[in-house]
Amino acid sequence: MQTSDVVIIGGGVVGCSIAYHLGKRGIPTHVIEKDDIAMGTSGACDKAVLLQSKNPGIHLELALKSVKMFPELQKSLDTDIEFLNHGCMIVIQNENQWKVMEGFVERQKKLGLDVKLLDKNEARDRQPALSEDILGSTYSPMDCEANPIYLTLGLYRGAKKHGVKFSLGTKVTGIKLEKGRIKSVETDSGEILCKYVVNATGVYAPTIGRMVGLNIPIVPRRGQIIITEPVPKLIHGGLNCARYITAKFRPELLGTDEMAKLGVGLALGQTENGNLLIGGTREFVGFNKTTTHKALKAILKHAASIVPAIKNVHVIRSFAGLRPYTPDGLPILGEVPEVPGFIMAAGHEGDGIALSAITGRIISEVIADGKPSDDLNIDMTKLSLDRFKNVDVNEFRESHNCYSFAS
Amino acid sequence: MNEEFICRCEEVTRKEIEEAIADGATTVAGVKKRTRAGMGLCQGRTCRRLVTQMLSKHKAAEQIMPDTSRPPVRAITVEEIINSEDR
Numbered sequence: 202m203q204t205s206d207v208v209i210i211g212g213g214v215v216g217c218s219i220a221y222h223l224g225k226r227g228i229p230t231h232v233i234e235k236d237d238i239a240m241g242t243s244g245a246c247d248k249a250v251l252l253q254s255k256n257p258g259i260h261l262e263l264a265l266k267s268v269k270m271f272p273e274l275q276k277s278l279d280t281d282i283e284f285l286n287h288g289c290m291i292v293i294q295n296e297n298q299w300k301v302m303e304g305f306v307e308r309q310k311k312l313g314l315d316v317k318l319l320d321k322n323e324a325r326d327r328q329p330a331l332s333e334d335i336l337g338s339t340y341s342p343m344d345c346e347a348n349p350i351y352l353t354l355g356l357y358r359g360a361k362k363h364g365v366k367f368s369l370g371t372k373v374t375g376i377k378l379e380k381g382r383i384k385s386v387e388t389d390s391g392e393i394l395c396k397y398v399v400n401a402t403g404v405y406a407p408t409i410g411r412m413v414g415l416n417i418p419i420v421p422r423r424g425q426i427i428i429t430e431p432v433p434k435l436i437h438g439g440l441n442c443a444r445y446i447t448a449k450f451r452p453e454l455l456g457t458d459e460m461a462k463l464g465v466g467l468a469l470g471q472t473e474n475g476n477l478l479i480g481g482t483r484e485f486v487g488f489n490k491t492t493t494h495k496a497l498k499a500i501l502k503h504a505a506s507i508v509p510a511i512k513n514v515h516v517i518r519s520f521a522g523l524r525p526y527t528p529d530g531l532p533i534l535g536e537v538p539e540v541p542g543f544i545m546a547a548g549h550e551g552d553g554i555a556l557s558a559i560t561g562r563i564i565s566e567v568i569a570d571g572k573p574s575d576d577l578n579i580d581m582t583k584l585s586l587d588r589f590k591n592v593d594v595n596e597f598r599e600s601h602n603c604y605s606f607a608s
Numbered sequence: 609m610n611e612e613f614i615c616r617c618e619e620v621t622r623k624e625i626e627e628a629i630a631d632g633a634t635t636v637a638g639v640k641k642r643t644r645a646g647m648g649l650c651q652g653r654t655c656r657r658l659v660t661q662m663l664s665k666h667k668a669a670e671q672i673m674p675d676t677s678r679p680p681v682r683a684i685t686v687e688e689i690i691n692s693e694d695r
Contacts, residue, residue, distance in 0.1 A: 237638040238632065498690060505687075513686070
């Protein structure tokens with residue numbers, strides 16, 4: 202039988218980041234991934250590493266600490282993660298949005314985010330492709346971008362270099378406890394004795410949680426994204442819209458039309474190859490990963506109202522990713538006291554890429570030192586599974602159209 | 609021989625695909641994520657067969673799943689999609 206101090210379940214960006222940090226500290230670690238690296242949510246998202254899309258509070262604090270770690274990753278990983286610090290703008294199309302964004306920006310500034318409002322001319326000077334019909338935008342020079350697939354692969358390769366073992370194409374079939382504590386992980390190719398199990402399986406976290414008797418409140422939220430042919434430089438840095446922020450945090454404010462039902466908000470970026478990535482939606486449709494004509498049309502119509510020049514560009518593909526959504530929009534991190542040795546690292550919704558670095562550090566410190574180091578100054582109770590003890594998890598799942606546990 | 613293009617759109621060579629397989633890729637999607645093979649204009653119409661053939665040296669061919677197909681079937685402009693009829 203194999204033995205490892207830590208078994209991480211899930212080879213997405215979160216699992217690979219934790220593996221990388223544990224590997225660097227020399228802690229024997231084994232990652233079990235049912236498919237391949239970055240094959241789920243981490244490989245089906247856009248390229249933004251955003252601070253502006255984080256709620257002022259612990260959410261933004263985590264992101265600020267995480268994004269600070271990216272330049273070092275770009276340097277130390279052997280894989281080019283295409284990290285860029287070219288800022289991001291959030292486009293404002295009407296007076297109502299302006300009022301909302303004004304308040305949002307003020308609160309973010311207080312937490313140390315360098316962000317300001319631009320009028321129409323200032324916005325169009327910075328991003329010449331913007332429509333004449335916009336009202337203005339925000340701008341933060343602190344927002345970044347990275348290639349999510351290369352980031353995940355880079356962390357995977359970095360972890361392997363530091364001695365972490367990976368079993369790809371391997372499925373976890375059960376978790377054994379001994380006197381209530383983690384004893385081993387059973388897979389379709391054998392059992393691994395271990396002290397800790399890290400549940401880094403994103404939208405599949407409830408399935409793993411059930412193996413140790415936990416009911417974890419995470420449901421899939423689908424995001425559809427469109428890819429175009431490569432075009433000459435059109436978009437500088439990242440571009441989002443105020444609807445995107447509203448769709449993320451207060452979807453009920455968008456109204457009841459088709460666009461609102463789909464949770465359409467702009468997320469636009471251009472890859473190093475020149476392809477445009479145009480998103481996106483926020484929909485609760487269970488584990489359905491298909492893309493829909495209705496959504497693609499709505500996304501593109503909205504995007505073209507902000508950047509008219511995209512109308513003549515060819516679309517080559519669409520895809521959808523399932524974001525692991527929790528009742529308060531924050532990830533679930535840390536050891537679960539009811540099951541000693543069982544550690545949660547899931548539920549990052551659309552922030553998995555941005556928060557991957559800090560998550561890797563926090564979880565590796567929880568395992569190695571019992572808690573995150575004091576200089577991080579993170580209130581782990583705000584991220585614990587326990588914060589949802591009064592949430593009716595079954596009701597939460599069903600009200601978000603999630604009626605089954607994915608295998 | 610190793611420098612020949614398997615994916616013409618993204619100019620991915622046989623050698624790069626072999627490296628991706630050595631890095632752990634066991635599926636067409638795994639090769640694609642590591643190399644960009646199949647991410648170009650034709651979306652893998654030619655290279656997915658060649659990549660599958662290369663993968664089959666390491667894994668039984670019937671176990672190699674095709675990559676997910678997604679709309680559009682062929683490249684069309686943003687404007688054509690915006691003006692398309694609701695379905």
